[in-house]
Amino acid sequence: MTELPIHIVDDEESQRWVLKRALEREGYRVTASAESRPALRALEGGAPALVLLDVKLGREDGLGILSEIRAANPAALVVMMTAYGTMDTAIEAMKRGAYDYLVKPLDLDEVSALVRRALGSRGREIPRLHPSPETEATIVGKSARLQEIFKAVGRVAVTDATVLIEGESGTGKELVARVIHRHSPRASRPFVTVDCASIPANLLESELFGHERGAFTNAFTRRRGRFELAEGGTVFLDEVGELPLDLQAKLLRVVQERTVHRLGAVEPIEVDVRIIAATNQDLRRAVGEGRFREDLYYRLNVVSLVIPPLRERREDIPLLVEHFLAKHQPRLGRKELSREALDCLVRYDWPGNVRELDNLVQRSLVTAPGAVVHPPDLPPELTGQSWDRSADPALERAIEERLRGLVAGLKGVGPGGLYAMLLPLMERPLIRLALRETRGNQVQAARLLGIHRNTLRKRLRALSTPPLADRAQDTALTGLPSDGRPG
Numbered sequence: 001m002t003e004l005p006i007h008i009v010d011d012e013e014s015q016r017w018v019l020k021r022a023l024e025r026e027g028y029r030v031t032a033s034a035e036s037r038p039a040l041r042a043l044e045g046g047a048p049a050l051v052l053l054d055v056k057l058g059r060e061d062g063l064g065i066l067s068e069i070r071a072a073n074p075a076a077l078v079v080m081m082t083a084y085g086t087m088d089t090a091i092e093a094m095k096r097g098a099y100d101y102l103v104k105p106l107d108l109d110e111v112s113a114l115v116r117r118a119l120g121s122r123g124r125e126i127p128r129l130h131p132s133p134e135t136e137a138t139i140v141g142k143s144a145r146l147q148e149i150f151k152a153v154g155r156v157a158v159t160d161a162t163v164l165i166e167g168e169s170g171t172g173k174e175l176v177a178r179v180i181h182r183h184s185p186r187a188s189r190p191f192v193t194v195d196c197a198s199i200p201a202n203l204l205e206s207e208l209f210g211h212e213r214g215a216f217t218n219a220f221t222r223r224r225g226r227f228e229l230a231e232g233g234t235v236f237l238d239e240v241g242e243l244p245l246d247l248q249a250k251l252l253r254v255v256q257e258r259t260v261h262r263l264g265a266v267e268p269i270e271v272d273v274r275i276i277a278a279t280n281q282d283l284r285r286a287v288g289e290g291r292f293r294e295d296l297y298y299r300l301n302v303v304s305l306v307i308p309p310l311r312e313r314r315e316d317i318p319l320l321v322e323h324f325l326a327k328h329q330p331r332l333g334r335k336e337l338s339r340e341a342l343d344c345l346v347r348y349d350w351p352g353n354v355r356e357l358d359n360l361v362q363r364s365l366v367t368a369p370g371a372v373v374h375p376p377d378l379p380p381e382l383t384g385q386s387w388d389r390s391a392d393p394a395l396e397r398a399i400e401e402r403l404r405g406l407v408a409g410l411k412g413v414g415p416g417g418l419y420a421m422l423l424p425l426m427e428r429p430l431i432r433l434a435l436r437e438t439r440g441n442q443v444q445a446a447r448l449l450g451i452h453r454n455t456l457r458k459r460l461r462a463l464s465t466p467p468l469a470d471r472a473q474d475t476a477l478t479g480l481p482s483d484g485r486p487g
Contacts, residue, residue: 004119007039008032009065010054010081015106019052022108023115034058036065043073050118052102052111055082055089063092070097077118081106087139087150087176091183094154101151103142139172139179140323141316145308149176156303157183162255164240164300165278167307169452170353173278174238176307181234186274189233192226197239197454205247205263209254212264227260227271234274240300241281241292242454248293255299275300280452310350310357317346320354324361332365337373344375344382351450428463431456 006028010016016032023030033039035057043049051069055062066078080093080101093101099118102111139146156163157180165173174193181191199207210225227235237243243251254260255275259268277300286292310317321337329335337345350356360379368377375383406425407418431449438444446456 004029004048004050005042006030006050006052006115007042008052009034009036009039009057009062010052011035011056011058012054015054015104018108019106019111022111026112026115028115036060036068040065040068040072043069043076045073047073048075049073049077050115051076051078053078053080055080055093063089063096066093066096066098079114079118083142087153087179088183090147090150091154091157091179094151095158095183103147139175140319141313142319143308143313143316145313146316149305149307152303152305153180154183156180156305158185160185160274162274162300162302163276163305164283164303165276165305165307166283167278167280168309168353169280170350170355171307171309172354173280173307174236176305177234177236177276177278180276181236181274184234184274186233190230191234191236192230193236193238194226195238197242197457201244201247204243205250208247209250209260210262212262222262225260225262227254227273228269230271230273232272234276237275237277239279239281239454240277241279241283241286245291245293248296252293252296252299255296280454310353314346317357318342320357321345321361324358325365328362328365332362335365335368335371335373337364338375340375341373341378344378348382352447356447424463427459431459431463 006023008016008019008023008030010019010032011034013034016034020030020032031038031042036053039051039053043051053062053065053069057065062080062082066080069076069078077099078097080098081104082089082093082101083104090101100114102114139150141147153176163177163180165176167173178191181187194208196204206223206225208225208227210223210228213220213222237251250261254271257268258272259270261268283292283297283301287294287297310320321342325336345357345360352359360382364373364377368374403422406422431445434445434448435442438448442456442460443453446453449456451459
C-alpha cells in the first residue's frame with residue numbers, strides 16, 4: 001500500500017463514491033469532498049499528494065483551485081477531470097501546472113493507469129506558467145484521439161519548437177495552429193498565415209520573403225515578406241506540400257538559419273519567428289516521390305500533430321453541433337436539432353470534416369422552416385436519400401451503350417491503353433458539369449465532386465485545352481457540346 005494520499009474533489013456525489021471505492025480497492029489512501037477547502041487544508045503542509053480535481057465545482061472554478069494548489073503545495077500532482085471537452089480548457093489546465101486531465105464519463109482502468117503513472121513521476125518538477133488571453137475559437141471534442149491532441153498541444157504550445165500539423169481538409173489544422181500561438185509566449189505578437197496552395201507560384205517568393213525596389217518589373221517600392229511581418233510571432237505555412245521545389249530550398253534556409261533574403265537584396269535579414277506548417281498530403285510519400293525535400297521535411301517535423309478526420313471521432317459530433325449552434329444562433333436565429341436529425345449527422349461520413357459540419361449547421365439555421373430541424377430539412381446525402389447508381393439502371397445502360405460504340409470505333413489502342421484513354425474522356429465532362437452547376441466556383445465544384453480543391457486544380461491543369469477529337473468524344477459520352485450546354 002502506498003502512503004501517498006489521494007484527494008478527490010468533485011461535486012457529483014456518485015462520481016466521488018465510485019472513484020473513492022475503486023482507488024481504495026487498489027490500496028490507496030483516499031479522501032473525497034464536494035468542495036476544495038478540505039483538500040486545500042490537507043495540502044497546507046507541503047507533503048506530496050495526488051489530487052483528482054473537477055473543472056466545474058458548482059460556484060467554484062476548478063482552474064482557479066488548481067492555481068491555488070500549485071501555489072500552496074508545488075509537490076502536489078493535480079489531475080483535472082472535465083465533461084467539457086474543449087482544447088482551451090485542456091491547455092489552460094496544463095499551463096497552470098496540471099499533471100494531466102481526464103474526460104468524463106471516466107474509464108476506471110484509464111484512471112488507475114494514470115494514477116500509477118503520476119505516482120511514478122512525482123519526483124519531477126511541474127512547470128508553472130501564466131495564462132494567456134482566451135478567444136472564442138477553439139477545438140471541441142471529448143473523443144480519446146482528440147484528447148491526445150489537446151494534451152500534445154498543451155505541451156508544445158509553451159515551447160518554441162517547429163510543428164507540422166497533418167490532416168484532411170476541414171479538420172481544423174489552422175485552428176490548432178492558432179491555439180498553439182495563442183497559448184505560447186509569442187501570443188502578443190503577430191500570427192501570419194501563408195496559403196501555399198492559393199498564391200500563384202510567380203508571386204509566392206515575394207510574398208514569403210519580400211522584395212527590394214526594382215527587384216523585378218513593377219516592383220516600385222520595397223516590400224516586407226510574411227516572415228518579416230510576423231517578427232516575434234508565428235508564421236503558419238498552410239498546405240506546405242504545395243510549395244515548388246525551388247522555394248522549398250529557400251524555405252529550408254529560413255528554417256535552419258532564421259534569416260530571409262528579399263528578392264533583389266544583397267544582405268540577409270534576421271527574423272525571430274516560430275514556424276508551424278500544415279498539410280493534407282502524405283509528405284513522407286511526397287519525399288519518396290521526389291516532390292518534397294527530405295531535409296525540409298525533417299526540419300518541419302520536429303513535433304508532429306495528426307488531426308483525425310471527423311468520421312473517426314463521431315462521438316464529438318453532438319458536442320460540435322452544440323458548439324456551432326451557440327456560435328451562430330445570435331446571428332442566424334435560434335433553432336435546435338431533433339434527435340433524429342442529430343442521428344443523421346452522426347452517421348454521415350463528413351468528407352469535408354468539421355468545416356462541412358459548421359456549414360451545415362449554418363445552412364440549417366437559415367433554411368429550416370420551423371424552430372426544430374428535422375431530417376427532411378437536411379440535405380439528402382445526410383438522410384440516406386442521396387442518388388444511388390443502382391437505382392437508375394437506365395442511366396447505366398445509356399453510358400454503357402455510348403462506351404460500346406466508342407470502343408468499337410477505336411483502332412490502334414495498345415495493350416492496357418483503353419483505361420488510360422477513356423478515363424480522361426469521362427473525367428473532363430464530369431468536371432465541366434460540376435463547374436457549371438457551381439457557376440465556376442472551384443471550391444464548391446470540388447466539394448460536389450468529393451475531392452480536394454487542390455486535386456481539382458491539378459486535374460484542370462492536366463485536362464486543359466483538350467484536342468478537338470477529344471472534345472467530340474466528350475460530347476459523344478455526355479450528350480453535351482464542349483461548352484456544357486444541352487445538345
